[in-house]
Amino acid sequence: MQELWNYMVDNQAQIWTYTLEHIQLVGLAVVIAIAIGVPLGIYLTTNDYLAETVLQMANVMITIPSIALFGIMIPILSLIDQGIGFVPAVIALILYSQLPIIRNTYVAIKNVDPHIRDxxxxxxxxxxxxxxxxxxxxxxxxxxxxxxxxxxxxIGIGAIAAFIGAGGLGVLINQGISRSNTTMVLAGAIAISILAIAVDLLLGLFQKKMTPKGLE
Structure with missing residues (x-):
């Protein structure tokens, strides 16, 4: 435990750099996913047949292992010289984000009290x-x-993106595995967990702030 603590203290600048890369990767992907998923979820409330088809496709997409999806995109995006790195990682994260965003938007709009609509x-x-x-x-x-x-x-899937050169905290895990360095693997895993918890708390506060008073 002391060795892990010493590693994180000695390499805090590097860990912080990887954290910022991770935030940039996930943040950009989620912003684009929201821009796509929320309007699509709203539109699907007007077409139940299309909604069922789209949600089934999103369900299938989320079951594809992330490393397999990265592998599929490498030859495709290599045609535009973007087979590895940031671009395929962002695209993969956008695709994985669609199910929860589209589904929740669709269900939420559908379940608005009809009396309020009237x-x-x-x-x-x-x-x-x-x-x-x-x-x-x-x-x-x-x-x-x-x-x-x-x-x-x-945030979790983004760690795997390090295996295709996208950067982020997954680099610590990747390098730790390749060097058989358990301390590096643990440092990366703990940093990812802390980031996930911190972001979830912040989004929870934002969600509470944005919730209309009558719905709290």
Missing amino acids: AAKGIGMNTMQKLRKVEIPNALPVIMAGVRQAVIMN
């Missing part, structure tokens, strides 16, 4: 106004729960 319609709101002022605010806690799930999942 009240909004009764005061003259059009479809977009109902969505923006009534449905999304009421659905926000469930949507945020999906985003939190996607972020925490991607």
